[in-house]
Amino acid sequence: MQNVDAINSGIPAIPKDNYLTNGFSLKSWLLTKDHKRIAIMYLITISMFFMAGGLYASAIRLELLTPETDLLTSATYNKVFTQHGILMIFFFLIPSIPAVLGNFLLPIMIGAKDLALPRINLLSLYIYWIGGALTVFALLQGGVDTGWTFYTPYSTTFSNSYVMAVGLGIFINGFSSILTGLNFIVTVHTMRAPGMTWFRLPLFVWAQYATSLVMILGTPVIAITVLLLAIERTVGVGIFDPAIGGDPILFQHLFWFYSHPAVYIMILPGMGVISELISNFSRKKIFGYEFIAFSSIAIAVFGFLVWGHHMFVSGQSIYAGMVFSFLTMVVAVPSAIKMFNWTATLYKGSISYDTPMLYAIGFMGLFLIGGLTGLFLGAIGLTVHLTDTYFVVAHFHYVMVGGQVIAYLGGIHYWWPKMTGRMYSEFWGKISAMLVFIGFNLTFFPQFIVGYQGMPRRYASYPAEFQVLNIFSTAGASVLGVGLVMPVIYLGASLINGKPAGDNPWMLPGLEWRTSSPPPTENFEKTPVVTWEAYEFGEESGLDLDGARRRDQVSTVV
Amino acid sequence: MSDKHMETGEGHIGYPGYIGVFTILVVGTIFTYFSSFWDLDSIFPGANTLLALAIAFTKMTFVMLFFMHVYWSPRLIWLSAVASFFWLAIMFAYTMQDYFTRGLGVFSV
Amino acid sequence: MATHSDTHHEEFHYHAPGLQHQFEDMKQQEESVSIGMWAFLVQEIMFFGGLFTAYLVFRSRFPLAFAEASNHLNAFWGGLNTLVLIVSSLTMALAVFYAQKGNRNMQVIMIVLTMIFGTAFLGVKAIEYTDKYNTGLIPVTGWNKKVKESDVQHAGEPAKGSEGAFVLPLIETKAEASAAADDHEKPYINPNGEFQWNSGRHVFDYAIEKEKSGKAYLTAAERVGYFSNGEFDPNKYRDKIRIFYFIYFVMTGLHALHMVVGLGLMSWLLWAAFRGSFSGEYFAPVEMSGLYWHFVDIVWIFLFPLLYLLGRHFLAGGAH
Incomplete structure (x- = not known):
């Protein structure tokens, strides 16, 4: 371990040779095969998509400030929420943690020099760019108004918006996610360092692996579905059009066969990040490692068996509804296993409330609410009342934003010193984490109430009795917006005046903390040999972690 | 992976083996063609399709095991x-x- | 496919020891490429799986219309194409076999043979598509051959299709025979190039006849889907047949697209093999292309019975 001495001596410095200094030309970035540089390019692109999606969200919340249709017309409102959904789901949530954090960290965490197929990794970035560019182009031209689900026959026959272009963008983008998943699977199987057995892998890697399985098995189905939709829309004939005996519900089956597992693409990596954060910031070996690892795989498998719960009221048979309802309850079990294990890990841990840990604790609360309200929606009777109300909107935002976005932010803060070599301002980090948590709850908790009272989603106007709670929601969205913009500023500032973080600012045993910050292009000077278990705090880890308090080493910029 | 390295250099059944698999595939194709004329649906609906699919699965198994070297x-x-x-x-x-x-x-x- | 060619590309700049920088040794590299290729094939299977699901849903609903439509495909051409593809699979497997042996000449010959059979497959496919074009069976308005009524009057022989059409070599079933007869009786008139179904309702009639024995031959969906006001509605029947042809064209079209990509890979392989790039130690590109080629073959092994051989026993009267 070349850096053990440096870590234990506690002198932070940024090494001269790292992946960021290995070439400064545009070409050295655009044609790089380095997974870390690709991850950084993903980070920048994804952040831009997140901001664009966020702007659409603010338009939605501003419109809903008043019961009347005033700021936007109904038609524009349809486009705004559709584009919010498309940008956030296909271009932010799905690639967020896998493509940024997974790309950057997966090879380092298993002690590899790079992903197994670096050129394909670069190819997936370009595919993502092409798909994204096409979608943005279509959105600028006028956008789509079908809802992100593209339900037929509306999307094939009746909508006059740019369904084709956006559909093509999503089709292309799908291959980016397939290639990323393929690359991760190969890498985990063949690139592990000597001694890095399957049960020594960090749980983040297990989660990425499970996500990759879903990506490979699910994404092609949406590709073919969108292709069929495009053919039907272009040539005016097909299999979804009920006018000629086609079946619109078949579209929903095929669509949700991917898009429900895609929900797990959007939460599993987040769970992986949280497993890292909870264990490391409690400075305690994670409780029930195997259970968390296998629950990731179980979620990936069972996630494929529940898609029908999106179709309870759309003409699916009652019998199928019962089967899907039952399986929906079953898939809650592995998620619950994770929650219990995280809680048990916290017990008697020496917890430090740094910014990433604040996000992790926020995740646990929000995901708990999001997950449990999911059971309401999975119950075949209750869901008839709740379908297409704001209850659903609140539920999936609790899981998607409260889950994946919070985990993503936590992960970005946690690994920021590794990615850039510099510490951000802990003070502003905590403020921002608080604002996100408060703003998020203020935005979406009222939506559970209005939804339960019957306010339908996807309308620009609503009965006046719901206005008070909607004002709360919009106010919360403003707080959330501030909380989300702040990291851009203080993380950006840390690049200029952040203190060098040192190789191991949090004093942790993981493999990624045993190389320099930022890591060299080949990640390690020589291939590491792993002799310790995951989350091993103690002598066995080879690092003097017990005595060292990172507070003494890391000064923060306030 | 490490326990059972793919000895791809050894992983084939030789020339006669390939011809044998090929023969099976051809026979399967011809059989499926002519069996489609038999009225098996009078036994139970879908029996014809079932037979055709059974032949297709057999053919696929042979292609995967031997032509695609899954066996080794x-x-x-x-x-x-x-x-x-x-x-x-x-x-x-x-x-x-x-x-x-x-x-x-x-x-x- | 991107995965595929890229994988080769990586390995193509092979210089002793020919190892990419991220790998420790050759074995690790081979394993990675092989697992990557299989993962790619898994996603290919799911890609076609969506289409098979659509097929399954509609066939289970409208089995008679599907059988009717399928009887109008030429199973002889389909079977011939299956054999052509199987031969190409054999030559591909032998190409890998000779690559492993380091036999450059046989390798090149086998790759050339694979390409020839692959092209033959596409040729037969083109003949079949042309036949559909000539008889108005492409399910898209305006994409079929356009023949005005006046044109037919002037041509003395009201043959189905016209000069470009092939005479189908083997007529096996009554349905095909009577379909061809119907086509000859009724001249092909299609001024707007619409989807047409002129070949009657032989399978339907057969099922209705059989139902007199008291056994159900129509599904619940068919009892609604083919009738208007209690009467058989040819237009509704035609719409279900059109769904079959839509699925047929999407499935075989995507399969043909995969063949074209495969032929592209073969051309590259041929060039590399000709230059002697592969040896007993390094032949992964040949092997990986082989996996892809066999996969495309397997898809066809299922497409053939599912598209060409439906319900032929209903009307098996001819050659057998």
């Missing part, structure tokens, strides 16, 4: 081959359980 491949390759069909079966089964319980594709008088 590590467990992981077996697993991925089986898993993909398992997932396909999930898609078929869970979609069809909806349609059949709606009675649409059920023979009725």
Whole structure:
């Protein structure tokens, strides 16, 4: 371990040779095969998509400030929420943690020099760019108004918006996610360092692996579905059009066969990040490692068996509804296993409330609410009342934003010193984490109430009795917006005046903390040999972690 | 992976083996062509399709095992081959359980 | 496919020891490429799986219309194409076999043979598509051959299709025979190039006849889907047949697209093999292309019975 001495001596410095200094030309970035540089390019692109999606969200919340249709017309409102959904789901949530954090960290965490197929990794970035560019182009031209689900026959026959272009963008983008998943699977199987057995892998890697399985098995189905939709829309004939005996519900089956597992693409990596954060910031070996690892795989498998719960009221048979309802309850079990294990890990841990840990604790609360309200929606009777109300909107935002976005932010803060070599301002980090948590709850908790009272989603106007709670929601969205913009500023500032973080600012045993910050292009000077278990705090880890308090080493910029 | 390295250099059945597999495939094709004329549906509806699919599965198995060298491949390759069909079966089964319980594709008088 | 060519590309700049920088040794590299290729094939299977699901749903609903439509495909051409593809699979497997042996000449010959059979497959496919074009069976308005009524009057022989059409070599079933007869009786008139179904309702009639024995031959969906006001409605029947042809064209079209990509890979392989790039130690590109080629073959092994051989026993009267 070349850096053990440096870590234990506690002198932070940024090494001269790292992946960021290995070439400064545009070409050295655009044609790089380095997974870390690709991850950084993903980070920048994804952040831009997140901001664009966020702007659409603010338009939605501003419109809903008043019961009347005033700021936007109904038609524009349809486009705004559709584009919010498309940008956030296909271009932010799905690639967020896998493509940024997974790309950057997966090879380092298993002690590899790079992903197994670096050129394909670069190819997936370009595919993502092409798909994204096409979608943005279509959105600028006028956008789509079908809802992100593209339900037929509306999307094939009746909508006059740019369904084709956006559909093509999503089709292309799908291959980016397939290639990323393929690359991760190969890498985990063949690139592990000597001694890095399957049960020594960090749980983040297990989660990425499970996500990759879903990506490979699910994404092609949406590709073919969108292709069929495009053919039907272009040539005016097909299999979804009920006018000629086609079946619109078949579209929903095929669509949700991917898009429900895609929900797990959007939460599993987040769970992986949280497993890292909870264990490391409690400075305690994670409780029930195997259970968390296998629950990731179980979620990936069972996630494929529940898609029908999106179709309870759309003409699916009652019998199928019962089967899907039952399986929906079953898939809650592995998620619950994770929650219990995280809680048990916290017990008697020496917890430090740094910014990433604040996000992790926020995740646990929000995901708990999001997950449990999911059971309401999975119950075949209750869901008839709740379908297409704001209850659903609140539920999936609790899981998607409260889950994946919070985990993503936590992960970005946690690994920021590794990615850039510099510490951000802990003070502003905590403020921002608080604002996100408060703003998020203020935005979406009222939506559970209005939804339960019957306010339908996807309308620009609503009965006046719901206005008070909607004002709360919009106010919360403003707080959330501030909380989300702040990291851009203080993380950006840390690049200029952040203190060098040192190789191991949090004093942790993981493999990624045993190389320099930022890591060299080949990640390690020589291939590491792993002799310790995951989350091993103690002598066995080879690092003097017990005595060292990172507070003494890391000064923060306030 | 490490326990059972794919000895791809050894992983083939030789010239006669390939011709043998080929013969099986050709016979299967001809058999499936002519068996489609037999009225097996009088035994139970769908028997013709079942036979045709059984032949297709047999042919596929031979192609995968010998032409694609799965027979000599590590467990992981077996697993991925089986898993993909398992997932396909999930898609078929869970979609069809909806349609059949709606009675649409059920023979009725 | 991107995965595929890229994988080769990586390995193509092979210089002793020919190892990419991220790998420790050759074995690790081979394993990675092989697992990557299989993962790619898994996603290909799911890609076609969506289409098979659509097929399954509609066939289970409208089995008679599907059988009717299928009887109008030429199973002889389909079977011939299956054999052509199987031969190409054999030559591909032998190409890998000779690559392993380091036999450059046989390798090149086998790759050339594979390409020839692959092209033959596409040729037969083109003949079949042309036949559909000539008889108005492409399910898209305006994409079929356009023949005005006046044109037919002037041509003395009201043959189905016209000069470009092939005479189908083997007529096996009554349905095909009577379909061809119907086509000859009724001249092909299609001024707007619409989807047409002129070949009657032989399978349907057969099922109705059989139902007199008291056994159900129509599904619940068919009892609604083919009738208007209690009467058989040819237009509704035609719409279900059109769904079959839509699925047929999407499935075989995507399969043909995969063949074209495969032929592209073969051209590259041929060039590399000709230059002697592969040896007993390094032949992964040949092997990986082989996996892809066999996969495309397997898809066809299923497409053939599912598209060409439906319900032929209903009307098996001819050659057998």
